[in-house]
Amino acid sequence: MEMSDKPRENCGLVGVFSFHKDAVSHVLYGLVNLQHRGQEGAGVVVSDGKRLTAKKGMGLITSIFTKEIVEELREGYIAIAHTRYSTSGRLSAVQPFVEDGVGLAHNGNITNISTLSTIIGINEQDIMSDTWLTLKFILSQKVESTTEKIRRSLPKLAGAYSFLAITPDALYVMRDPWGFRPLVLGRLPSEGWIVASETCAFTANEATFEREILPGEAIRIDKNGVETIYFDNRGPLSRCIFEYIYIARPDSRIFGSEVHVVRRRCGQILAREAPVEADVVVSIPHSGDSACHGFSEASRIPMVEGVFANRYIGRAFIEPLHRRKQTTKVKYGVIRSDIEGKRVCAVDDSLIRGDASRSFVGLLRDHDAKEVHLRIAAPPLRFPCFYGVDFATPQELIARREKDLEGIRLATGADSLHYLSYEGLLKAVTNVDFNLKIPPEELFSANGFCGACFTGQYPVATSGVAHKEDMKDIYESTDYRYRQVNVTAS
Numbered sequence: 246m247e248m249s250d251k252p253r254e255n256c257g258l259v260g261v262f263s264f265h266k267d268a269v270s271h272v273l274y275g276l277v278n279l280q281h282r283g284q285e286g287a288g289v290v291v292s293d294g295k296r297l298t299a300k301k302g303m304g305l306i307t308s309i310f311t312k313e314i315v316e317e318l319r320e321g322y323i324a325i326a327h328t329r330y331s332t333s334g335r336l337s338a339v340q341p342f343v344e345d346g347v348g349l350a351h352n353g354n355i356t357n358i359s360t361l362s363t364i365i366g367i368n369e370q371d372i373m374s375d376t377w378l379t380l381k382f383i384l385s386q387k388v389e390s391t392t393e394k395i396r397r398s399l400p401k402l403a404g405a406y407s408f409l410a411i412t413p414d415a416l417y418v419m420r421d422p423w424g425f426r427p428l429v430l431g432r433l434p435s436e437g438w439i440v441a442s443e444t445c446a447f448t449a450n451e452a453t454f455e456r457e458i459l460p461g462e463a464i465r466i467d468k469n470g471v472e473t474i475y476f477d478n479r480g481p482l483s484r485c486i487f488e489y490i491y492i493a494r495p496d497s498r499i500f501g502s503e504v505h506v507v508r509r510r511c512g513q514i515l516a517r518e519a520p521v522e523a524d525v526v527v528s529i530p531h532s533g534d535s536a537c538h539g540f541s542e543a544s545r546i547p548m549v550e551g552v553f554a555n556r557y558i559g560r561a562f563i564e565p566l567h568r569r570k571q572t573t574k575v576k577y578g579v580i581r582s583d584i585e586g587k588r589v590c591a592v593d594d595s596l597i598r599g600d601a602s603r604s605f606v607g608l609l610r611d612h613d614a615k616e617v618h619l620r621i622a623a624p625p626l627r628f629p630c631f632y633g634v635d636f637a638t639p640q641e642l643i644a645r646r647e648k649d650l651e652g653i654r655l656a657t658g659a660d661s662l663h664y665l666s667y668e669g670l671l672k673a674v675t676n677v678d679f680n681l682k683i684p685p686e687e688l689f690s691a692n693g694f695c696g697a698c699f700t701g702q703y704p705v706a707t708s709g710v711a712h713k714e715d716m717k718d719i720y721e722s723t724d725y726r727y728r729q730v731n732v733t734a735s
């Protein structure tokens with residue numbers, strides 16, 4: 246059994262320009278609050294005004310950045326930080342990358358790396374990662390200033406990117422024209438600026454939300470303040486709808502709405518679309534919590550604690566066990582009095598492989614639930630993401646593997662199973678009624694959101710990712726459609 250039926254999260258970014266040094270404390274406070282976006286490695290680059298210093302490590306942020314390391318970096322007044330899920334598991338893959346006085350950190354996935362590598366004459370087999378290649382690409386521009394190098398590079402990039410770059414005297418922030426990944430700007434209380442993947446990174450710094458970095462915008466922050474240095478309106482706007490479903494933290498405000506509010510609406514709409522006769526509602530901890538609250542409110546079925554996750558075991562302990570049956574029993578505790586003899590409706594935010602749901606249903610039955618019903622607060626997930634979220638391979642996705650809803654229900658062992666409709670999801674995200682005139686499978690974008698993992702319609706060409714080894718098999722086995730993106734190839 247898999248330890249988790251969730252995507253391996255993508256990445257988290259924090260950047261700070263402080264007028265009072267100690268930028269490192271600000272980025273680390275922020276990064277700890279973005280730990281949910283990646284747990285395998287983290288790195289920081291700091292500028293003291295003359296030179297850049299980088300520190301990186303594998304594992305959780307609190308274990309990498311010891312007191313001694315933080316002391317070493319205290320003199321810096323500009324800093325960028327990155328936490329990631331590392332596909333390679335190697336320290337050399339941990340960001341930010343630093344070369345020739347520029348550091349770069351990235352959340353997303355560049356989809357035209359073959360074009361970029363051809364332009365600057367790097368062999369595909371020598372490409373370390375899309376972030377590494379982008380830094381090489383920026384540095385290859387034949388102009389002096391970093392600002393100009395960035396201006397010249399951005400029109401050539403395609404795909405999903407939120408970038409932070411650092412030089413000895415400035416912080417650069419860039420978001421792709423499609424707006425895939427969230428990126429927000431805030432103000433530090435002690436004079437200075439903070440940029441992060443989500444607003445939850447502001448809380449511990451007592452920073453105030455200023456605005457989103459606009460899709461296609463690049464800004465430079467230095468001692469003179471914030472300046473927009475570039476704007477690209479290639480669009481179409483394709484914000485990742487899965488950020489709302491699972492990736493972002495519930496207390497964050499991204500793409501204009503609080504995440505918890507959107508998830509709660511998903512649960513409310515799901516309860517109306519797929520009512521159930523049940524005695525209690527439980528969340529599959531903890532990613533289903535917000536949707537479960539909404540489901541309970543709309544259905545008027547009481548939400549009970551029922552199952553809780555053991556907060557003191559980490560991934561590192563669970564992973565070696567992941568093929569053994571007792572993983573769920575190690576990970577969860579069950580409150581028998583909430584479950585025994587009851588018709589239980591379990592709500593989760595999404596269903597990917599299905600193995601974990603099957604175990605969860607089994608766990609409830611082991612505690613003598615009379616019936617177990619599953620409600621999923623997202624549509625069936627049938628396609629991979631090429632824009633930076635690491636799902637299972639298409640063959641592993643349960644909604645693709647099984648031929649219909651009944652097949653999925655049988656595979657999970659539930660008494661009934663229903664998903665939120667795509668229209669319902671759009672309604673939850675926008676808070677307006679959505680009446681799609683065409684099937685979701687023909688939508689490239691609805692109201693400025695990418696939903697390609699549900700619809701199979703990719704808003705930006707994905708051919709470049711075929712050159713990344715870990716994406717090649719997925720790319721070749723997927724029936725995808727995409728919109729052509731014009732990139733100047735010179």
Ligand code: SF4
Pocket residue numbers: 425484485486487488629630631632633634695696697698699
């Ligand atoms: Fe997000 Fe899915 Fe689009 Fe990837 S394919 S960017 S996960 S909505």
